Amino acid sequence: MTQVVEQQGWVDQPILERESEVHAIQHALDELYGASANGSGARRGGVLVFAAPAGLGKTTLLSEARRHATERGCTVLSARGGEQEKQVPFHVVRQLIQPTVAAMSEGEHREILGHWYGIVAPAIGLTAPQDGAAPDPQGVRDGLDWVVTRLSVRSPPVVLILDDAHWADAESLSWLTAFATRAQELGMLIVVACRPDELPPDATVLHTLATRHGARPHRLEPLTPSAVARMVRSALGDGADDLFCRECWAITGGNPFEVVELTAKARDRGLKPLRDNIPHLRDLASAVKGSGLIERLEQLGPSTVRLAWAAAVLGTGISTRIAASVAALGDAQINEAIDQLHAARILTVLTTVKRDEVVEFFHPLIATAVYRSIPPGVRVAMHGMAAKAVIDAGLGAGAAARHMLEMHPEGDPWVVQQLRQAARENFSAGAPDAARRYLARALREPPIPEDRAHVLFELGSASLLHEPTTTVNHLRAALEEPEIEQGLREAVVYRLAQALAHTGKLVQATELLADEARRTSSARTKLRMQAEQFKWNAVRVDEQDSPARSRLLAQFAKRLTGRSLAERHILGLRGWDCVMRGEPSARALQYAERALDGGLGWTDQDFGFEVPAVMALTLMYCDQPGRAEELFSDAITEFEARGWRGAHLSFAYTLLGYVRYRRGRLTEAEDFVRQGLEIADRVGRGIPAQWQAVGTLIETQLAHGDIAEAQRVAESYDFGKDFPNSVIYPDPQAVWGKLLLARGMNDEAERQLAEAGQRLDSRGTRNPAWSPWQLDLALAQAKHQPEKARATAQDAVARARAFGTAGVIGHALRVQAATTDPAEAVVLLQEAVEYLEKSPAAYELAHALIDHGAALHALGKLERAAHQLYSGMEAATGCGADALATRARTELAAAGLRPRRRQVREQDTLSGAESVAARHAALGLGNAAIAADLGIGEDAVSKLLSAVFTKLGTDRAGLRRALGM
DSSP states (O other): OOOBOOOOOSSOOOOOSOHHHHHHHHHHHHHHTTOOTTOOOOOOOEEEEEEOSTTSSHHHHHHHHHHHHHHTTOEEEEEEOOGGGTTSTTHHHHHHHHHHHTTSOHHHHHHHHGGGHHHHTTTTTSSOOOSSSOOOHHHHHHHHHHHHHHHHHHSOSEEEEEEOGGGSOHHHHHHHHHHGGGHHHHTOEEEEEEOGGGOOGGGTHHHHHHHTTTOOOEEOOOOOHHHHHHHHHHHHOTTOOHHHHHHHHHHHTTOHHHHHHHHHHHHHHTOOOSGGGHHHHHHHHHTTSHHHHHHHHHTTOHHHHHHHHHHHHHOTTEEHHHHHHHHTOOHHHHHHHHHHHHHTTSEEEEEBTTSOEEEEESSHHHHHHHHHHSOHHHHHHHHHHHHHHHHHTTOOHHHHHHHHTTSOOOOOHHHHHHHHHHHHHHHHTTOHHHHHHHHHHHHHSOOOHHHHHHHHHHHHHHHTTTOHHHHHHHHHHHHTOTTOOHHHHHHHHHHHHHHHHHTTOHHHHHHHHHHHHHHOOOHHHHHHHHHHHHHHHTTBTTOTTHHHHHHHHHHHHHTOOOOSHHHHHHHHHHHHHHHHHTOOHHHHHHHHHHHHHTOOOSSOTTTOSHHHHHHHHHHHHTTOHHHHHHHHHHHHHHHHHHTOOSHHHHHHHHHHHHHHHHHTOHHHHHHHHHHHHHHHHHHOTTOHHHHHHHHHHHHHHHHHTOHHHHHHHHHHTTTTSOOOSBOOSSOHHHHHHHHHHHTTOHHHHHHHHHHHHHHHHHTTOOOTTTOTHHHHHHHHHTTTOHHHHHHHHHHHHHHHHHHOOHHHHHHHHHHHHTTSOHHHHHHHHHHHHHHHTTSSOHHHHHHHHHHHHHHHHHTTOHHHHHHHHHHHHHHHHHHTOHHHHHHHHHHHHHTTOOOOOOOOOOTTOOOHHHHHHHHHHHTTOOHHHHHHHHTSOHHHHHHHHHHHHHHHTOOGGGHHHHTTO
């Protein structure tokens, strides 16, 4: 990309009948400096859009904005869309940013770009794209936000100017449209000019660019006869008579560009501005544009015509050396041709910020007319010459690829090679749309037979996240290629299964993997296909024989050591299956530890992030949420470092929030989940990441006690109207039933929870830690079907005891207490508290303490009731469970006890006694031995360890690791 120094007008003309637009510019700059009429003194940015057909003075107004901004000391970032560069990714972005950073060292580049360097530097042309996992487009857009924000802070105020926005590349335009919403808060002025009738169908966002900021685009009108008369007399002399001036207006329609051109030609011809010369005006006007312009060009000679054609094909900012190469002109010929074109006001030479000479048309209208005048066959040939010349000049395949799009397919392996290279560069820079265009063109070339499968695979991979259906077609075609090699075939099958899964065709995905496992003679390939098959079957809601799959998975896992990534994935999936089916948590942890021991990366494109995610969730459900948080924090770090700012990052933030929810840190949980939901909303409605975020947010709001907000969230996303056909956690239907229960709609809640339970049980998903649908169902049944509720709760407790974590057993016992008589309830709640004190589930502990206190109060045991209610109130307040804390205060007041102020404690910091107790427990000492060593009672030890488990986010089994022992 070449940044061009601003072109100077060849005829100085005053700005006529644009007073309101100039005033808008000046007013916007005043506000930018805090000098607006309201006297607030605060900087206020905004967006100005000037819209008009070609030639009505948009560029002149933008030049005026640039001049005023420069005079006031603003940092000006400017760019111009190009008709020939519309398909060059980040063409506009590079014009905006490169001049500012061109003189900086690499160290300064890294300082400005910060941790975004590896993501944004390729997009803005500072470094070549690197091989490896590519950033997604949203990641690049977020990085560009960061860079421009840093520039606005480093060198304020900033004025960003974009001319000919209707020709801006899609990547730059999508970024600018989203970023413009921040112009006001950043104190930045964005000024845009475009031709509204030439906007591409997918660029309608430009129409909203100004209106979303409280103003309408300024639509320029043609000049009036009096304004045209002033221009004519300024160019041809004050003696121009009125009829001559009026005819100039009639011929040009008041178009300023055409008026300037017409009067310039009249002056060159020595035409007197008198009525007798009016007949000659129309002859001159025909040479200003269209066929007349081309006839005038052709009169300059073949060498000059070839240079004009070459410049039109090459586009803006191309060096004279490359233009001469494409036009096949020597030094003497090109200098002569440039002089002729300059004299004819067709083309000139400008100097870049790097002091290079480049050719540039006087006006885009001229460039368009010249390009369209090139005979089609010659134009195609010149694009081919341009591609070769650009590559020979060292500008790379990415710069040449747009020319190859215009060439006729001829089966040239060199063209295929360059298009594949350009696709890799653009994909690695976060421009997958461009990569798909280039690969689709390479496929039409076509490639040689041994390369065809590679091109199909690359094209399918580039389309995966955006057009998974198209990906399926390309990858199926790749598999049908007779010369596909084994390593490529394996990659194609994996990617095709992924695409099928993403389009809801999980049955086809698993069948494909099973077929490939049977077909291959490679033990390594077979194992990997089976690992992928297990993974996708695990998220199928319509799996016919889930228990059989679990048995097969268990058999596989027994004989694996974890030496390869595929083996570790199977071990991890076995651990997750243990959790889903409610097998003993110790067994699930054993498999999880073996899977994690050799490492599971989050951004491995060949294996995906699903298994690392369920490993972290396995730890969470096994009462070790602290370790789960570490893994999800690692995921966020890896995703952000790679520029993966879409569904992957949404999952990670939501799941981190889910872990915090399970730990009872509700405020933190809500913050993380809302962040995940915001990212999911940007990716698309109805995607699994959004389902997960909405369900988790509803559960968090219910724990807060804010039923109205939970309902508002549900209504905003049509949650509860239907449910996805893949496994989501927390289960959406169970969450919906829980919300209905909280709203007092017990009958409908019971129906939804029973349906969810039947569906989950049919898949063998029996763990109340994973989905506590049974516990909520028991509460829904308790009022009108007490016996049924008691049986439901008892079954849930049995399942919880089978899984064996203190958190889920305590939760189940607390709910069981709600289905029994008061005397039994006190006993069950005492046991629930004792279990929960051994777990990191702070919210459940608070709930159990308050329930226990209320039950003791009902039996008249006020002293013990007060202690439990006080403890529960403090715990609930610490969790952010406002409704629960209010309930404790109400119970205390009803018992005639005065609520005391919450005791403030330092979170996540062990006291001396807690630290000693924790280390003893980590070494394997029981509570009795710890009590003897510390000289305190076993009850006191239990309370110390309960605080330890809450603060460290683990149960007893995970203490050694949590303490770093």
